[in-house]
Amino acid sequence: MASLVYRLLGSLHSAPVADKAPGHVAASVGLGRGLFSPLSEFLGAANALLGAYGGNSVKLLVLGSIIETGRRLFQWFMARFSIEYCTTMRLTSGDPAYEWVVLLLTQENVWRRARDFVVTANNSRRKWAVRTELKEDGTKVNAEYVPTYARPQLFRWRGYWVEIQRTGNITAVDTQQSPQGAGGASMTVTIYTLHMKVLSDFMEDAHDRYVQVNRPHVVVHMIEQNFGPNHLWSTAKHKMKRPLSSIILPHGVVDSLVDDAKEFISSEGWYAEAGIPHRRGYLLYGPPGTGKTSTIYALAGALNLEIYVLSLSSRFVDDAYLQRAASAIPKHGIFVIEDIDCAFPRRDEDDPDDMDDASYAAFMHNTNPTRMVGGMRTMMAQPVRTAVTLSGLLNVIDGVGSEEGKLFFATTNHIERLDPALLRPGRIDMKVQYEMATKEQAGKLFERFFPETRFPELAEGGARIAPQSRPAPSPAPSYFRNAAAVDLPDPELDSPTSALTLSFLANLFAARIPEGEFTTAELQGYLQGYKTAPIAAVRGASTFVEKGREERKDRDRIKTERRARVRERRALLAANTPGAGGTGGLMPGAPGANMRSTRMERGLGMLAASAQASGAATPAVPTQVPEVLPVLNGKWVSV
Numbered sequence: 091m092a093s094l095v096y097r098l099l100g101s102l103h104s105a106p107v108a109d110k111a112p113g114h115v116a117a118s119v120g121l122g123r124g125l126f127s128p129l130s131e132f133l134g135a136a137n138a139l140l141g142a143y144g145g146n147s148v149k150l151l152v153l154g155s156i157i158e159t160g161r162r163l164f165q166w167f168m169a170r171f172s173i174e175y176c177t178t179m180r181l182t183s184g185d186p187a188y189e190w191v192v193l194l195l196t197q198e199n200v201w202r203r204a205r206d207f208v209v210t211a212n213n214s215r216r217k218w219a220v221r222t223e224l225k226e227d228g229t230k231v232n233a234e235y236v237p238t239y240a241r242p243q244l245f246r247w248r249g250y251w252v253e254i255q256r257t258g259n260i261t262a263v264d265t266q267q268s269p270q271g272a273g274g275a276s277m278t279v280t281i282y283t284l285h286m287k288v289l290s291d292f293m294e295d296a297h298d299r300y301v302q303v304n305r306p307h308v309v310v311h312m313i314e315q316n317f318g319p320n321h322l323w324s325t326a327k328h329k330m331k332r333p334l335s336s337i338i339l340p341h342g343v344v345d346s347l348v349d350d351a352k353e354f355i356s357s358e359g360w361y362a363e364a365g366i367p368h369r370r371g372y373l374l375y376g377p378p379g380t381g382k383t384s385t386i387y388a389l390a391g392a393l394n395l396e397i398y399v400l401s402l403s404s405r406f407v408d409d410a411y412l413q414r415a416a417s418a419i420p421k422h423g424i425f426v427i428e429d430i431d432c433a434f435p436r437r438d439e440d441d442p443d444d445m446d447d448a449s450y451a452a453f454m455h456n457t458n459p460t461r462m463v464g465g466m467r468t469m470m471a472q473p474v475r476t477a478v479t480l481s482g483l484l485n486v487i488d489g490v491g492s493e494e495g496k497l498f499f500a501t502t503n504h505i506e507r508l509d510p511a512l513l514r515p516g517r518i519d520m521k522v523q524y525e526m527a528t529k530e531q532a533g534k535l536f537e538r539f540f541p542e543t544r545f546p547e548l549a550e551g552g553a554r555i556a557p558q559s560r561p562a563p564s565p566a567p568s569y570f571r572n573a574a575a576v577d578l579p580d581p582e583l584d585s586p587t588s589a590l591t592l593s594f595l596a597n598l599f600a601a602r603i604p605e606g607e608f609t610t611a612e613l614q615g616y617l618q619g620y621k622t623a624p625i626a627a628v629r630g631a632s633t634f635v636e637k638g639r640e641e642r643k644d645r646d647r648i649k650t651e652r653r654a655r656v657r658e659r660r661a662l663l664a665a666n667t668p669g670a671g672g673t674g675g676l677m678p679g680a681p682g683a684n685m686r687s688t689r690m691e692r693g694l695g696m697l698a699a700s701a702q703a704s705g706a707a708t709p710a711v712p713t714q715v716p717e718v719l720p721v722l723n724g725k726w727v728s729v
């Protein structure tokens with residue numbers, strides 16, 4: 091380029107001045123002298139003048155101006171061109187569309203040209219990363235190379251040029267931790283085309299690929315506590331779909347749930363015509379380990395829906411956050427609130443049944459339980475609570491965020507704690523109760539663990555009882571009236587008899603498991619110990635039941651003792667608490683005395699009790715009553 095300019099200048103320099111004579115200019119344009127002669131004469135004079143007084147530098151100046159003007163014209167043209175001849179879209183991590191495009195990029199092998207990677211050993215199961223297996227002393231280590239795309243990458247898609255670039259927090263994205271919003275990443279996709287239709291085709295293609303790849307998975311979006319309140323649905327996990335048949339519930343329960351959800355999704359028009367918000371609420375309630383969460387996952391897999399799970403007891407989840415999180419869920423997403431009861435006040439805040447061991451110890455020994463609830467350190471032993479208020483929760487269920495064809499699922503182990511306002515139709519449209527496993531469930535679980543395909547030697551054939559004609563397992567079939575007495579061959583000592591079939595074993599197992607005493611999760615845990623030994627599983631069932639009963643007795647005894655100790659301690663605290671009939675007299679007439687909460691009173695009572703117990707003098711009461719008054723080594727601490 092530089093040499094070109096020099097050559098041009100050289101030619102200008104060497105060109106004879108006569109060539110640029112006024113007459114020549116006029117002749118070369120071929121126009122009549124009449125019109126242009128004054129201009130030609132002016133140019134001729136200027137030329138002569140320039141030639142006479144160091145005109146070369148001025149020529150250089152003119153040339154420079156021409157080049158600059160040309161450059162600007164080109165820029166202007168390019169700006170116009172790129173606005174009109176390419177389409178640009180921006181995507182933010184955390185948004186479902188971002189995931190779709192990420193997958194398309196990976197499938198198009200755009201990462202092959204990338205030179206900038208983040209390496210992570212965190213297996214994300216996403217298709218975004220380049221997965222490698224490294225060998226380290228014979229052990230395989232999974233590592234992923236995640237391209238950052240910090241610099242623009244150009245690739246061809248269906249004959250169009252597409253450019254992508256990512257900005258923002260590019261090192262934290264596209265592993266399991268993918269924050270959205272201010273701290274997250276965003277991606278710019280530019281397609282060089284005149285037609286908007288290409289853009290929608292691009293997104294459609296990206297979406298189709300995403301659906302195709304995730305067909306065997308259920309995508310579960312969660313909230314990553316570490317990312318703070320600015321990030322919604324920051325973590326996505328891909329779980330293998332679970333067949334509905336693997337959920338073992340009393341006959342018809344799963345089917346009615348699935349039919350209801352399907353009917354809801356397909357009747358959007360009806361809701362619009364009837365003027366009813368298109369949403370549906372389900373409450374699954376019952377003891378832990380009975381299959382509530384598993385049912386939701388299986389349902390989502392069957393209907394190809396994505397799940398958005400939120401726990402109200404998460405740090406920083408308050409009314410505003412809940413509202414934002416619900417609004418960010420796309421149409422037909424399943425919104426799950428786990429343990430919804432923690433949004434409701436307890437009748438007894440210090441119920442020992444709700445305390446974990448740390449809280450119980452803190453309550454009994456007057457130490458700081460250091461539990462964070464709603465971003466605030468609370469004193470006293472308490473069950474985990476939430477910063478979400480009942481009205482905030484109801485607003486979200488009723489409000490904009492819960493419309494648009496969303497399915498809302500709430501789970502709880504304590505339906506009795508829920509406010510009737512939540513349970514009314516329109517908020518909760520269908521309730522499903524989960525109970526301890528029945529004999530029928532135990533038998534079905536056994537059959538699921540030991541299918542005939544894996545144990546052909548125990549398949550039907552020499553069967554004593556065919557499955558169709560098998561008597562209902564609950565109550566115990568007549569031939570197993572005395573199930574405990576049925577003697578099974580020992581697989582290690584005896585050779586299996588032809589009469590011993592899996593259905594026979596399932597029935598015997600069902601007969602040995604008492605009705606409604608164990609959760610399905612407990613039975614599953616037991617059977618997991620006998621993955622390849624169905625006969626041994628049945629042989630050990632009675633011992634398992636006995637042990638389970640003993641353990642339960644122990645747990646009940648501990649609970650009863652705890653309750654008694656908590657009652658005792660409360661009585662002691664009350665006796666030392668002013669205003670509660672006690673003799674503590676800690677705060678008579680203290681400023682703010684009317685602000686005392688039950689919790690504060692307990693705190694003061696604890697202080698007095700601990701001071702009395704240690705023989706120390708009661709610390710002086712502060713003149714200003716702080717909001718929370720925990721006690722640390724006999725000193726007042728204001729939080």
Ligand SMILES: Nc1ncnc2c1ncn2[C@@H]1O[C@H](COP(=O)(O)OP(=O)(O)OP(=O)(O)O)[C@@H](O)[C@H]1O
Nearest residue numbers: 336337338339377378379380381382383384610611
């Ligand atoms: N009815 C069931 N059918 C099949 N598997 C079950 C059933 N109940 C429990 N399980 C198994 O037990 C484990 C725990 O189940 P799950 O998490 O669904 O229970 P849950 O009722 O949601 O418990 P929690 O109230 O503690 O959340 C899972 O591995 C699941 O496979």
